Amino acid sequence: MPTVPILMPQLGESIAEATVVRIDIAPGTEVKVDQEVIEVETSKATMGVTTLCSGIVKEIHAKEGVTYSVGTLLGLLDVTDEEVTRTGVDTLEAAADRRTAAAAAPEQEKNLHFALDDDSYEEAPAVVPSVKGLPVPAGTMGAHYISPRMRARMDEMGLREADISAIVGTGAGGRVTVEDLEKFIDYIETWPSSNASPMRLAVADAMRRSWTRPLATVGLPVRLDRVLEHRRNQEPKPGLTLYVLRAFALALVEDPASSGFLMGQKVVHPRAFDIGVAVQVEDGVVVPVLRKVDQKSLGELTNEYAEMVERARRRRLAEGDLKGGIATVTNFGTFGLTSGTPIPLPNETLILGLGAGVKKPVWSDQVEAFIPMTEAELVVTFDHRVVDGGGAGMLLNRVAQLLQQPEKL
Template sequence: MAEIKVPELAESITEGTIAQWVKKVGDRVEKGEFIVELETDKVNAEIISEEAGILTQITAAEGDTVLVGQVIAIVEAGEGAAPAPAPQVTAAPAPAQEEPKAAPAAPAPVQVVEESSERVVASPAARKLAREKGIDLASISPVDPQGRVRVQDVAAHGIAPVATPAAPEAPKATVAVDESRVTVEKMSRRRQTIAKRLLEVRQSTAMLTTFNEIDMTNVMALRSRKKDQFFESTGSRLGFMSFFTKAVVAALKKYPYVNAQISGDEMHLNNFFDIGVAVSTEEGLVVPVVRDADRKNFSEIEDTIAGLAAKARDKKLGLNDLSGGSFTITNGGVFGSLMSTPIMNGTQAGILGMHTIQKRPVAVNGEVEIRPMMYVALSYDHRIIDGKDSVGFLKTVKELIENPEDLLLNS
């Protein structure tokens, strides 16, 4: 027999949510075969079976929260494991036919619970108790306003006088929601984590934002002239992100406190330049990291960003892809945002927000011209970054993007 446990993924991850079982009870599994997908705060992890055999028991259903080290399934090992489920399935109904008065209470509810477990959100302990008592989880009215069935709900379900008055209270939590007009969706674990961490940043930092605008004329002209040659020589597409990444690295070197973080009463000035690049996915925003961006050329930066974005869309990002960034760039301009105030990522002290390029009239050498302009924003932790440094940092980025040849010469 082999126990399938929730593995240790990282020091900061202590629990996860069962996202999907790809195998069901009675299925044969091979050693190393993927049997369940676990959703954590940072990534989705594929849990495998360490032994070949038959999946005989699943103790946590889809949607359940499980802890690291918790047993979530049992695999009976060996060749003899394959026929094992069959006798169990036929043995349970057999007594039901021979002893119709006593036996139906055991097998019948088990089958009902298996069917309803896909739509009822319940803790593993509650599911276990329900199976032992032969109670259909769908028939239980939970106290939790979000509808999660707990052990107390299962235990109270068997007491008729207590269960009856609880019934009218359950709908009260949903009376205000007109299902014909409102669609209720439970937040995914990742969305809950994003919400929690963004709120923590707002509450635990002295965040301030400064703005500037960049004339994109020169960088757009350079990109237009060089993109075909760049693609032929490197096989990479030349975008704006490599220019901004290079400009940010140069500005961080000039203003090191923007590349720092607070730890207790200490300021840690990072001597590395791991730049996080925000990527939008169906499940929310993720920020994979371009490692050692100061050592990469334009082609390597473009390839790294493209690879990370593809992994994000395919849900293949690993913990190493997401951890340890020193500064972040986010581009709301791809969605048409003209101006916004980005929120810092984790313990970092700054984040640069790019926005859409829009043609506007600007004064150039005393004349009004129509130029492609982009608003940029720097949100920063005012506890360690003064206004002078924040403005100087953003001004450096602006000057380098408006004179892109300087970036090419310094690469």
């Protein structure tokens, strides 16, 4: 009976590995074509590995909690000759026949583009994550110059400079030596620890890359009473995040240079006002992107936004849902936080944050008395190479002005 492999698929053009989180089959299980049999987690979403044809599960090589690279053998199916003919799938036996034929005629050019290589079916070791966070105690001196020997040891251990920045160095000028690193690793050997998820590692890597730029944050209190009054009369009701998102997009249309990014000696301006929304998930944050926000009304965005957030929380976003944003909006006020300094993604210049609304007494000249008003902190963190404090301040003021006319959003 022919045998067909279940391989770790290419889940996106920038995804090279995925972690198995659930296996839904066992040897002897009958499966259908395109049936989801293994659930895997990438740095961006949870996805399913499906079968190429119908058959009976022969072997399961994958293990839950282990990360495998694209092309790794996850299992084997026993299939019928009729199913092979019907679906056109390649089999291990066919691959072996091709190799035998190629070995008998080595002078002929081999077409390996669609050929199955038996080596790719050997169980590959788990992929070691490229970023490993370490808890570190406070120190008075940190890492400065890193010697080639130290760099090589860090590469072996999958460490970044940020991971060793708080280790007290005993080398010249406070330099952290290999001996300092090894001593510290021994020191934390017995500390409680857990493996970071692919999502956590992706967030860590993105923030590390973002922090290589000079970032700054400015804030402005904004009154939300008109927004809240407008929202009460809408059905379905847009969230506060959507009001801010829409006002942010309209403000950027008026000043597109603020959302450009620096590339050498050029500032590249946005070709579309696609804006991401930070969504908290179980072990990190994902940022799905809403397209052409400047061209859609609040009503048009409400259902689209709700559906996108729901898919994000179920980790069912496609890779395309996470690409192409020029800026991000984050509502940290949902956690009761009144202020914050959010960090933009590495490929974006701006991130706009909204804090929790707070009732405050505000003087009214009309009634000559203090009246209660709902205020929230609006902040923007920006790449200071592209935007200056004055420009960021004007952008914030314009967003605040637009929020005072919610009926026009």
